[in-house]
Amino acid sequence: MRRMQLKPLAGTARPGVLDAPVRWVAVSELSDPTPYLEGGELLLTTGLRMEGDLSGYVARLVRRGVAGLGFGVGVSHEETPPGLVEAAEADGLPLLEVPREMPFIAIGKAVSELLAAEQYEEISRAFAAQGRLTRAALRQEGVEAVIDRLAKEVGGWAALLDESGEVRHATPGARTEAVAAELSRRRGRPFEPVPAAGEARMPASLALSAPGEHIVVQPLGGGGRPRGFFAVGAEHAFSPVTHTVINAAGSLLTLSMEQGRAQRAAERSLRAAVLELLLAGEEERARAVLGRLGGRLPAAPVVALAAGPEALDALEPVAYAALTGVPDVVALVPEQDAEEVALGAGVPVGVSLPTGYGSLRDALDQARRALEAAGDTRRGPVVKFGELAGQGLLALLDPAAAHAFSTAVLAPLNAYGSRADLVESLRAYLESNGHWDAAAQRLGVHRHTLRYRMRRVAELLGRDLDDPGVRAELWLALEAAGRPRAKRRATPAFRPGSSR
Structure with missing residues (x-):
């Protein structure tokens, strides 16, 4: 302000008001220039159309968010109108007097140079921060070191979550529960990787704000399914420079994760190859291969x-x-x-x-x-x-061989027809160790019926059911065929006779 010889007249008593950022310089002699302003400008005028009550003019500028008003004297007014000074002081609008010898274009150039210097400083800070993040990524800790460094760069906290939402690493004070809850709410269910047709995809990033808390969440990995998430939070809102740093951290984290994935794939291939050597009886070679890479069996x-x-x-x-x-x-x-x-x-x-x-x-x-x-x-x-x-x-038997054996042995019984369930009758007979009463009761039939069925089984198979070896083979065949649950029937009103 001193450099441009501007004299403060009103609205500058509040602490920090003169430190407010100025986005640009605008010149207007309109009675209402606000439709052509975005907010944050230093508005310059010579007051060609200013007369009467100026409180409405000032109020409109304040509502638009104008950073300040510069009044050029010596053109249409020899001094700044007192009514303008009073209105600016009442509404807290910084009012500066511009002397006749100070061209408005000179003020515009000065502000432009200051803005360029600020932008250069921001870019320099962003590059420096990216350098620190890159050096962190090269450390042995990898992604954890990047998260720790990011928290320092944003002046808050940072956290790394895997694709299922579990926290892999977080700095003190991290609000990971709030992050997981918001991601779950937006997806409908926690961390659905690929939305169904018609459902909304997870946005490229999430911004969460509350009084004294600002959080940014970004997915990691390219393409539809996130391979993880990272979040940063701070008490203050993030500046454009901070957002640049956050984006750089996201790129480094994604790269580190991809490199880690490739390394894990290589390690898995090596372990599979060593296992093949072991199965081939090459134990010494397998140990030598692992030993050169610092591994062991x-x-x-x-x-x-x-x-x-x-x-x-x-x-x-x-x-x-x-x-x-x-x-x-x-x-x-x-x-x-x-x-x-x-x-x-x-x-x-x-x-x-x-x-x-x-x-x-x-x-x-x-x-x-x-x-x-x-x-x-x-x-x-x-x-x-x-x-x-x-x-x-x-x-101890090969499943395929056991099944083939079972099919061949039981084929005559399965082909007999549905007049009697000979397979289940045989199973009940063998499970009861050849005791007629117990087997008949299990099946819900008379023992004479079961005796008849067992004679048919012996005839169809051409085997002696009293032979222990035959019983063992038949039991093995039944087990290989599967053990369906026995259909329990109601116990008959009569009790079978004596057992065998």
Whole structure:
């Protein structure tokens, strides 16, 4: 103001009023220039049309948000009109007197130079902040270091969330609960990755404001499905420079996440290759490959775990896990850690017997068989091969071979027709260890009816049902065919006679 020889006349007593930003300089002699203003301008006039009560003129400028009014004397007025001074003081509008020798264009040039200097300073601050964020991204901590640096740059807090909304890293005071709640509200359900047809997509960013709190949330990753989110918050509103810094942080975080994803993919490929070496009996070569990269295998004896692909992320931090295809995930863990690791996967897992690396292929086969049994609702999500094998020979047989055997053995009974359910009668007979009364009661038929059916079974199969070996084969065939639930019928009014 001193540089441009402007004299304050009114509205400048309030603290900080002269520090208010000026967006531009406008010159107008209109009685109402507000339709041509945006707010934040320093308005210059010589008062050619000013006369009478000027309170309405000042009030319109205040409502428009004009930063200040410069009145040029020596043209239409030798001095600033007293009514203008009074109105400006009453409404708090900064009023400055412009001397005759100060051209309005000179004021415009001075403001333009100051604005350019401010913009240059803002750009310099933004570049400096981006440099600090980039150096943070190169640190070993990676994305966590970027989040910490971002919080300092915005003078508030910052947080990193994964695609499911779980907080991966946050600085003190982070309002992550508010962020997760807002994302959930806008999506209809938490973090839906790809909206259905007709539903609104998650916007490129979210801005949340409340008294004393301003938050910006941005998704990470390109394309439809976010691979995570980051949020920044502060007590003050963010400036354009701060928004530039936030956007730069988003780019660095996305790049770091993509690099981490590529690194994880390479590590997974390496583990799969090492596993192939182990299965081929090349234990020394496998250890050498891992050793050159700073890795190592679990100490023997180990236990093999088999699970679906959804278990990989949970198993990787606590086991030597690799994608194999059949099953999708195989993990090797020390014997003493097997149960804890398997339960922590949160999905069905098959567990082998303890083994050395020389018998790893057999252990993987055991884990696969146990995983198949894990789908049985009668068992828990974790099935140990040792427990499975203790329940009979069926657990030790190849499923395809066992099914083929069952189909061939039971074919005569299945083809007999529907006059009597010979397969279920045979099952009840074998489950009752050949006791006629118990088997007949289970089926809800007379024991003589069951005797007749068993004679037909023996005839159709051409086998002696009293032979223990025949019974064992038939039981194995029935188990391989599946164990449907027996249809319980009402107990007959009569009691069967004596058992066999």
